[in-house]
Structure formats: structure tokens, C-alpha cells
Amino acid sequence: MSAPELTVRPAARRLWRGGRLVTFQDREGWGLVADGAMVTAGETLLWVGALADLPEDLMADLRHGQVEEHDLGGALVTPGLIDAHTHLVYGGERSAEFELRLQGASYEDIARAGGGIRSTVAATRAASEADLLSAAEARARALMAEGLTTLEVKSGYGLALAEEAKCLRVARRLSDLGLTVRTTFLGAHALPPEFDGRADDYVDAVCAWMPQLQREGLVDAVDAFCERIAFSPAQTRRIFEAARALGLPVKLHAEQLSDQGGAALAAEFQALSCDHLEYLSESGIQAMARAGTVAMLLPGAFYFLRETRLPPIEGLRAAGVPIALASDHNPGSAPGLSLLLMLNMACTFFRMTPEEALRGLTVNAAQALGLRDRGQLVAGQRADFCVWDAAHPRELAYYFGRNPRRTTVIGGRERG
Structure with a gap:
């Protein structure tokens, strides 16, 4: 029959x-x-x-x-609206650090004293998957209330294979809300305490975790934090080479606190985006333009950290580099959950036009995720x-x- x-x-x-x-x-x-x-x-x-x-x-x-x-x-x-740079899955909060910064401590001071990302790592490791999901869903719903339809979520608060996988699984489950969710492996976010003084060994571990996370269907892209308080350009290169061997696209936290040449390095690997960019050089701009890499600006972090050095908007415009915006939601430097506020901040702080800002949360944000269908x-x-x-x-x-x-x-x- x-x-x-x-x-x-x-x-x-x-x-x-x-x-x-x-x-x-x-x-x-x-x-x-x-x-x-x-x-x-x-x-x-x-x-x-x-x-x-x-x-x-x-x-x-x-x-x-x-x-x-x-x-x-x-x-x-x-x-x-598309939020193409978030750290939405984490445990705890860091309002005490907010208070310390108001008393004069810098972001780098707090990080070097054992606060910053490491304190969130401890809270995230201690949290159950169910608790992380409940908190992340509430954050995602707040963004959806202002028009969110596509969301990127980075890991980076586990800093161990099982913990990073836990966070990425939670991020994937946010698609149950109806959103498109893209997950980014940010194992190279900070050095965990068990690797103190052994940054190169930790980079080896991060590279070794990637194949398993990819096999489990948890990774759409790979990110790193290339900065004096994080990972060097040479270490970042090793991570990008491992990602490229697996066919995974890359992006980079680059030139936020200093010019480490990260944008040019990321462009060499055809990065989807370089993010923050307050200290981006002209050579970095030109490298991004040649590679078609999107400049991801994060006005919420600029505001919350009371930064004064502006990203080179005119240089990016002149070079034809697409400019995207995102909430950068995270507990330490950008705890906001309003994409509409990001539009206003981009215009007010960065002097972007309203059209540029809205493009930054739609068509250019889509490009920053490698999504050409929205x-x-x-x-x-x-x-x-x-x-x-x-x-x-x-x-x-x-x-x-x-x-x-x-x-x-x-x-x-x-x-x-």
C-alpha cells in the first residue's frame, strides 16, 4: 500500500x-x-x-x-527592533559597584580588585538553570515591550565549560517567547579565578571547549574581550583561529578602554561586528570598511560608565562603515532594558541622526548578526x-x- x-x-x-x-x-x-x-x-x-x-x-x-x-x-x-549585543543571562546584580564608581572608583579599579565580571561569574555559577531562565525571560520581556523581535545573547559569565553551556542553553530557550535568538560564545570575557596568572592556559581551554559547544548546537558566533584588563591581541587571534577552523563567525569587544588594535585584527577575520569602539583609530576604521564589518555602538555603557571619549562617528560615516546600536544589557556597565532609550542616547551623546539610530536597531543590527532576511x-x-x-x-x-x-x-x- x-x-x-x-x-x-x-x-x-x-x-x-x-x-x-x-x-x-x-x-x-x-x-x-x-x-x-x-x-x-x-x-x-x-x-x-x-x-x-x-x-x-x-x-x-x-x-x-x-x-x-x-x-x-x-x-x-x-x-x-533587533538587539544585537546583550549579556542577558547572568546571576545576581552589581549595584554596589555602581555606588563605588560614584565615589570615584574606575571600571578598571573594580575589575582589578576582584569585582566586575568575576563577581557576576560567582553568582552565575551558583544559580540554577531554572533561576537563570526566569531572570533572563523577565529581561527579554522588558525588551519585547518596546518592539524587540530578534535578540543576541552572549555567554561569558560561566567561564568554565559546563557553566558556559548552561548559560547558552538558557539563551536558546528564550526563543520560546517567540523571538529569534542568536547565541554568541564569549568564553574569553575575563580570566576566572582558577586560572589566575595563566591567561594563555585559559585561552587554550576556551579554544578546546568550542567544538563541544558547537556539536551541542549552542553557538552561532564567537566573541572575545580584547583589552588591557582582559585578553591581548595575540590571545584573541588564537581564539579567532579556532573559531574559523570550525566555520564560526567572530565579533569583538574592541577599543572600549584603549586602542589595542582589536578592530583591525577582527576585520582580518571578516568579523561580523566590532563593538564599543570609543578608542577606534583611523586604521581600524579603514580595516573594518574593507572587511564589511559593522560598527556596534553601545550608548548605554557609554552613559552608565560616564565615558567622555566619543566613538569616531564622522570617520565611520566617511568610510561607509554601517553603524548598529544595541542595549549591551549586562549587570556591570549597562543594566538598561530600553531600546527606545538607546535611540535617544545615540542621538544625544553620539549626534547620530534619528534615521541613523533607527537603522542601527534594524537593518544594520541584522547585518551585525549575519542575518540578511530582516x-x-x-x-x-x-x-x-x-x-x-x-x-x-x-x-x-x-x-x-x-x-x-x-x-x-x-x-x-x-x-x-
């Missing part, structure tokens, strides 16, 4: 009409469509344009009730978008302490 034929139903089509669309379809400009419409089929944007230009075949299907209709009521619609409202892209009670997209960067989000659609489904 032959097996029965399976009937594959076409994905349900929906018409989202009456929105003011921010498409970002070109390299410059908002790509505004005043009376816009989108047709989704399952998780995909099937058609985007002016409602008056809706193709006749879709109009006919609409008249025959074969397309579900949603009236956006004149609301603003943007691509879904970040714009164009046919063929993933149907991730946000609906806002706003008249113009610049309002999203203008206000702070106000959340105009009406609803979020992830993969063609409303998430409230």
Missing part, C-alpha cells in the same frame, strides 16, 4: 493596510510610504507598497475573502515589524520614558 499523500496548505495571507511604513528599502532615507500596505504569507513579507498599488490578483483574493485584513489605522510601522520592510524579508502610535519615525528617538508601541508582529504573528 502506498503512503498517503500529504496535503501542504499554503501559508495564510494577511493584508496589513493603512500604515505609514518605514521601509529602509534604500541605503539612505526612511523609505516612507504614506498610505502603505503589506501582504504577509506565513513568516514572510509577500508584498510591500502603497495601498493604491496593491496588485490586482491580491485585490481579487481580498474581495473573495482569501486574504485576512488588518487595518493599521494610520499607525507608524517600522521593521522589528531589518527592512521589503518583499521577501521576514515579517517582523512594529506598529507605533507615532506620526513620524523621528519621534521614536525624540521621546524618552514614553513607549508608543501598539503591537509587535514576529514571523507574521501578533505578539501583543
Whole structure:
């Protein structure tokens, strides 16, 4: 007896009409469509344009009730927001260090005294997987309340194979909230206490862990912290070489506190992004431009650490390096959970335009994750978008302490 034929139903089509669309379809400009419409089929944007230009075949299907209709009521619609640099999975908190910094201690002083990342490592190791998941879910939901649709989560608070795997498993489970989640192995975040004085031995261990973490399906990319208080360029190179041997893309915490030449090193390995970049040199900018590496700026950390040296925005613009933004949520230097505040900070501190800032949380953030299927409202892209009670997209960067989000659609489904 032959097996029965399976009937594959076409994905349900929906018409989202009456929105003011921010498409970002070109390299410059908002790509505004005043009376816009989108047709989704399952998780995909099937058609985007002016409602008056809706193709006749879709109009006919609409008249025959074969397309579900949603009236956006004149609301603003943007691509879904993407947070492409977070440390969302960790135990404990570090408000005491916040107080110490206000009394004059520097980030480096605290780290060298055994605080900083190491204190979070101790709390994370002590936490159960269930407790870590509960806390991370609450943080992710706070970001989703302001339009998050895609999330990157780094490890780096376990600093031992079993603990790093624990954190990466928790990060993967955040996809149960409906988000797309990308996980990044940041074993080279700090030197754990059991490796005191043996940084090279720890780098050997980090490289040895990668194949197992990859086999377990826990790693999408590899990151490192290249800085005076962390890992040297030579040690970072060894980590990147191990990642490349496994076919894993890399990114780098680079030039945050000093110029270690990390950006140029990362660009040599075709890094997806270099992140922080307050001390980025002109040669680093040019290397990133040649490699197509995204500049990931983190205004929350800049603000929280009361930094005064600005990233070289004009140099990045002149070289055509895409600029992305992220929350950098972490317990020590950027405990914020507001992507809308990141828009305002990027404009206020870095003098980015509202358009540049919103691109930084959409199309350029997608590029920083190696995801080419989102970040714009164009046919063929993933149907991730946000609906806002706003008249113009610049309002999203203008206000702070106000959340105009009406609803979020992830993969063609409303998430409230």
C-alpha cells in the first residue's frame, strides 16, 4: 500500500493596510510610504507598497475573502527592533559597584580588585538553570515591550565549560517567547579565578571547549574581550583561529578602554561586528570598511560608565562603515532594558541622526548578526515589524520614558 499523500496548505495571507511604513528599502532615507500596505504569507513579507498599488490578483483574493485584513489605522510601522549585543543571562546584580564608581572608583579599579565580571561569574555559577531562565525571560520581556523581535545573547559569565553551556542553553530557550535568538560564545570575557596568572592556559581551554559547544548546537558566533584588563591581541587571534577552523563567525569587544588594535585584527577575520569602539583609530576604521564589518555602538555603557571619549562617528560615516546600536544589557556597565532609550542616547551623546539610530536597531543590527532576511520592510524579508502610535519615525528617538508601541508582529504573528 502506498503512503498517503500529504496535503501542504499554503501559508495564510494577511493584508496589513493603512500604515505609514518605514521601509529602509534604500541605503539612505526612511523609505516612507504614506498610505502603505503589506501582504504577509506565513513568516514572510509577500508584498510591500502603497495601498493604491496593491496588485490586482491580491485585490481579487481580498474581495473573495482569501486574504485576512488588518487595518493599521494610520499607525507608524517600522521593521522589528533587533538587539544585537546583550549579556542577558547572568546571576545576581552589581549595584554596589555602581555606588563605588560614584565615589570615584574606575571600571578598571573594580575589575582589578576582584569585582566586575568575576563577581557576576560567582553568582552565575551558583544559580540554577531554572533561576537563570526566569531572570533572563523577565529581561527579554522588558525588551519585547518596546518592539524587540530578534535578540543576541552572549555567554561569558560561566567561564568554565559546563557553566558556559548552561548559560547558552538558557539563551536558546528564550526563543520560546517567540523571538529569534542568536547565541554568541564569549568564553574569553575575563580570566576566572582558577586560572589566575595563566591567561594563555585559559585561552587554550576556551579554544578546546568550542567544538563541544558547537556539536551541542549552542553557538552561532564567537566573541572575545580584547583589552588591557582582559585578553591581548595575540590571545584573541588564537581564539579567532579556532573559531574559523570550525566555520564560526567572530565579533569583538574592541577599543572600549584603549586602542589595542582589536578592530583591525577582527576585520582580518571578516568579523561580523566590532563593538564599543570609543578608542577606534583611523586604521581600524579603514580595516573594518574593507572587511564589511559593522560598527556596534553601545550608548548605554557609554552613559552608565560616564565615558567622555566619543566613538569616531564622522570617520565611520566617511568610510561607509554601517553603524548598529544595541542595549549591551549586562549587570556591570549597562543594566538598561530600553531600546527606545538607546535611540535617544545615540542621538544625544553620539549626534547620530534619528534615521541613523533607527537603522542601527534594524537593518544594520541584522547585518551585525549575519542575518540578511530582516531589518527592512521589503518583499521577501521576514515579517517582523512594529506598529507605533507615532506620526513620524523621528519621534521614536525624540521621546524618552514614553513607549508608543501598539503591537509587535514576529514571523507574521501578533505578539501583543
